[in-house]
Amino acid sequence: MTLTTSSVSSALGPPELYGRREEIAAVEALVGRVREGRGGVVVLTAPPGLGRTALVEHARAVCGPAPSVQPTAPTLPTGLAHEGPQLVCLDDVHRWDPASRAALSADLRHVTAATPVAVLLTLAELRTGEAEFTGPTVLRLGPLDDSAAAALLDRLTEGAVDPVVGAWLTREAVGNPRLLTALVAALTHGQLTGRTPLPDPLPGGEDLLGDYALRIDELPFAARALLLLAAAAGEHEPDGAGADLALVLRAGGDPAGLAPAEAAGIVVNAGGRVHFTHTLLRRAVLRRAPLLHRRAAHLRLARACRERLPHLIQRACAADDHDARLAGSLTAAATAHQPHAERSAALARAAALTADAESRTDRLAEAAEAARLAGDPVRARALLARTGAVPAHGGVHRVRGLLALADGPADDARESLLTAAALLPPARARRALIGAAEAAWAMGDAAAYREAMTRLPACDDDPMLEAYRAGMCAVLAGRSAEGHALLRRCLDGVAGSGGMSGTSEPAGLLRAGAAALVVGEVETACEAGARALAAVRTYGPEVLLPRALEHLAYGELRAGRHTGARAHALEGLRAAHRIGQPNVAVSLHAVLALAASVEGDAESCASHAAAAAAGAGPHGLTQAATLAVWAVARTELAAGRPADAAARLAPLVAPGPRRGHFAVRMLAVPCFVEAAVQVGRSAEARHATKEFTRWTGATADLLASAQLARCRALLSPPQQAAAAYESALAHHDRLPGEFERGRTQLLYGQWLRRRRRTREARGPLRDALVSFERCGARAWADRSRAELRAAGEAVAGEPGPGPLATLTPQQQRIARHVAEGATNREVATRLSVSHRTVDHHLRNVFAALGVRSRVELSRLLAGEGGAPGVPEVPRVPGVPGGGVVSVG
Incomplete structure (x- = not known):
């Protein structure tokens, strides 16, 4: 037992601690109190190894150098209060005998705020009902979180630890800094850097x-x-x-x-x-x-x-050497019917009993795959690390590739999976090639996708998979009609509720959902996603849960069910973080950005788009990057900033190396056409519409035909535009979904009002407002209200114009835009009027309101919080706000 007294002096640099911000603050506050001549007691309690003594050392370092004394009795020395401010540190009080602890507890009752003595004592974790030192401030230390443990590990290894080794050490240390330090000290440099396989179990501690x-x-x-x-x-x-x-x-x-x-x-x-x-x-x-x-x-x-399986595992734990017979029995008992986590544990035990290097590697690879399916990538990678250098083992490459597909550069995943396919027999190479195709799809590399699917052998034992393989290859080769006919065979087992001939296996259902989206059968895609999610929740594997939620959320977005998409995407995001699938999390952030762009939540859209861009760039996830850019552009359209939206979307929809993902770029064309027409980029809009026309002819997505009619209306000469808008609305009348209908109604109402047909404009503008309110598109609803005001109609439930009450509706809109900082040319673009018209109205606004500058106008309107319907769109790191956008 040690009692240390320290005279409080100037602070020295304390030792670095990780994950203890609150505890350090409490200790330093105790030192601060005693410096001021006030006393206090702080008790640090925790299980062994969590840093009680380190915090005591921190307190001593803050106080400065001081003598250390060994008392004859474990109680507070007398006379401390007469020697000036003192900090008394008592470490590991739980080791004292009961009588000494009781005496100390009695002494602590005399340490008051009036006594210039502070006491910091530590003891092991308090047990239930133990109340010896519960009067003073008690801090219970918990384990380090992952970020703090990673920072400590980085310092211990000087940044040289292999990521796989580091993740396993962090898990095995269970947040205990002393144990983590001991584990690192027990390993060789080769083991820490991943050049030598880790021992099992880990030594140290x-x-x-x-x-x-x-x-x-x-x-x-x-x-x-x-x-x-x-x-x-x-x-x-x-x-x-x-x-x-x-x-x-x-x-x-x-x-x-x-x-x-x-x-x-x-x-x-x-x-x-x-x-x-x-x-x-x-x-x-x-x-x-x-x-x-x-x-x-x-x-x-x-x-x-x-x-049988628990019996064999217990026998394996008792074994003291390699045992080929027991290893074979364990492998045979670890069938696919076992839960994946238990199967992984059994195969790992079998590998430890196996002397033959090739068989041992086979079993470790199978154990790693089972761990991956159980949603445990850290364990899966640690098991692979035990195989050492095996350059020609297809099973190891396959699992590494599938892990990278969820948490790594997509191109690395593709290369590993293609290597695995070349080493594995045809039956086992199938999943590797499907994974390589998935990686190429995420990258937006249509040629690489087609190459992987072409290498896939004919799947005669799985007609749905064969139809999918052949159909996707045909579509990407430009034979859309043939490809769609083949892909529709994948949907036979999804539509309807009874007598299905298709699969109930989650991976097959997810493929069916993807096929439905390519064909344009959006509702069938949603049904496939819902069935896949139900199957994963009931039967597993756990690893597919985030992906199933992503597929369902994306299908719901395409179907116009944005609220459901957001709910499923949020659940998927939590699952992706829990299971360790950051690539899926990137895609889910993109889905959430799109949902927010419909709802008009510019801040949420920008946040999710930034998260998607941050992960998509390093890992080459072009599909997620394209969706994120589209989402931000849609918020800019809602905010009345068509120039920004057009600049953002132009590289995505135009031909060339900077174009967006081949499977989703056409979905953004209607937004681009709307923005481009408003800012005078009609030639680009016509070119994009021409390609969109071809795409619409090849898809069964009925919404595409309504959007195409809207694009044609935007590009029509004045004498034909009204009929074109009516045609577009007729398409919408045959479809569910309020958001796209509302956008067409809004554009039609704007077109009518700008031609001074204000009475006619009010009908579609009212309809647009109702549509947007029904689907929760707040910013778009605000735009509709603003247009209705400009058309001379008061909108029920809206606040009055405040200082702008004396202005016309058009003058009110111009005043609000200018007050937000828009230039006259930007206001003209947003309102589809000439620059001279804005100049004229603004002069009248200044005269009517008695202001002399734009700054005075902004101050006058500051109490209103800005113009309704024109929210500011935050800039998104990694998603530029205009000009050239590269997502390839």
């Missing part, structure tokens, strides 16, 4: 586990024996599942040992399952038990197990 075991060593023999059996039983259980108490008792555990273990706070018994209160307690029980005792516990459990 024995002294820390000894500290955890102190409470266990105090228990009676029956309790210790039962805890060893419970800890050993956890080896065949999923993480967090605990041990089956009935199995532990069948293996010889004494039921009388459970109560003392629970009273000591080491385990809890819930629903017949024994759970250790901390994972390091279980690890301490196993690692500190003598090898013979540990093997005996595993063998007793093996005899007591009634299921």
Whole structure:
């Protein structure tokens, strides 16, 4: 036990701590109080290894150099208050005997704010009902979060740790900085940098586990024996599942040992399952038990197990050398019917028992694939790292490629999967080639997609997959009619509810949904996505959950169900972060940006678009980047900034190397045409409309025909435009979806009003307002209200114009735009009037309001919060606000 007194002096540089901002602030506040001549007590409590002593050292460093004394009794020295301000540090008070702790607790009651003595003491985690030192301020330290652990690991290894090794070390350390330090110290440079496979289990941390075991060593023999059996039983259980108490008792555990273990706070018994209160307690029980005792516990459990796979895993834990027969039995028992996490654990055990290098690598690759399917990429990569350098193993390359498809550059994933396909037999190469095609699709590389799908052997055993393969190849080769006919075969098992001949397997349903979108059967795509999501939730695999939610959300966007799309995309985003699929998260951010662009939430759209752009660029995810750019451009249209929207979309829809993703660029054409026509870029709009016409003829998406009619109306000469708009609205009347209908109604009403047909304009503008309100498109509804005011109609429920009450509706709109900082030319573009008209109205506005400058006008309107219907669109990092946009 150590008691240290420090005279408070000027602060020195404290040692660097990670993830302890709040605790450091509390310690420094304690030092600050004693500097001011006031006292106080802070108690730091935590399990071993979480940094209690490091915080004490930090406090001493803040105080400066001071003598250290070893008292004859573990109590506060007398006379401290007469020696000036003092900080007393007492570390590991839990090691004191009960009488000494009681004496200290009594002494602490005399430390008041009037006493210039501060006390910082630490002790192990308080147990339930323990209240020795609960009067003072008590800080309970928790484990480091992932970012703090990563920062510590980076310092410990000077940034040289391999990312896969680092992720595994961080997981094994469970947020314990002392354990993480010990694990790093126990590994060689080659192991840390990934050049040498990691040992299993990881060495290091024995002294820390000894500290955890102190409470266990105090228990009676029956309790210790039962805890060893419970800890050993956890080896065949999923993480967090605990041990089956009935199995532990069948293996010889004494039921009388459970109560003392629970009273000591080491385990809890819930629903017949024994759970250790901390994972390091279980690890301490196993690692500190003598090898013979540990093997005996595993063998007793093996005899007591009634299921084959747990029986074999317990036998494997007891094995002391390679055992080919047991490894073969484990591999055979780890069938596809087992949960993926349990299958991975069994195959990893089988690999550890395998002497032959090739067979061992086969089993490690299968264990890694099972871990990937279980949604555990960290474990999957750690298992692959045990294989060492195996340049010609198709299974290893395949799993690496599939992991990179979810969390890495798409081109790297494609190359790994193509390499795997070349090394694997045809039946096993199929999934690798499908994955390579998925990577090429995300990249926007149609030729690479077609190459991967062409290499895929004829799938005679899977007619739906063969129809998909042949259909996609035909579409991308320009044979749309043939390709669509083939792809429709994939949809036979999706539409309807009974008598389906198609698949219920999630991956097949997701392919069917993709085929439906290519063909233009949007509702069928939504149904396929919903069925795939239900199947994943019911049967797994967990790894497909974010992707299923992404497919469904995107289909709902295409169908105009933006609220549902946002809900599913948010759920998918959470799942993607939890499972470790940042590439899917990028796509979901793009979907959320599009949903926000409909709802008129410019800030949310910009945030999600920025997140999509930040991830899409480094990983080459052109599809997500294209969707994000389109989303921001749509908010600019809602804000009345067509010049910005046209500049943003032009590279995406035009031919050339900077064009957007081949499968989605046509979807952005109607937005581009609308923006381009308003800013005088009619030639570009006509060229884009010509290509959009060809695309519309090849798709079954009925919305495309309505959008095409709207584009033609925008480009029509005045004498034909009204009929063109009426034709577009007739298309919309046959379709569900309010948002696109509202946009056509709004444009028609604007066209009528600008030709001074204000009475006729009010009808479509009212309809547009209702459409936008029904689908929650707030910014677009605001534009409709502004147009209605300009057409001379008061809008029910709107606030009055305030200082602008004396102005005409057109003058009010110009005043609000100018007050927001728009130039006269920008206002003219937004309102589709001439620059001279804006000049004329603005002079009248200044005269009517008695202001002499644009600055005075802005100040006058500042209380209104800006013009309704013209929200500012935040700039998006990585998605430029005009000019050239490259997403390729």
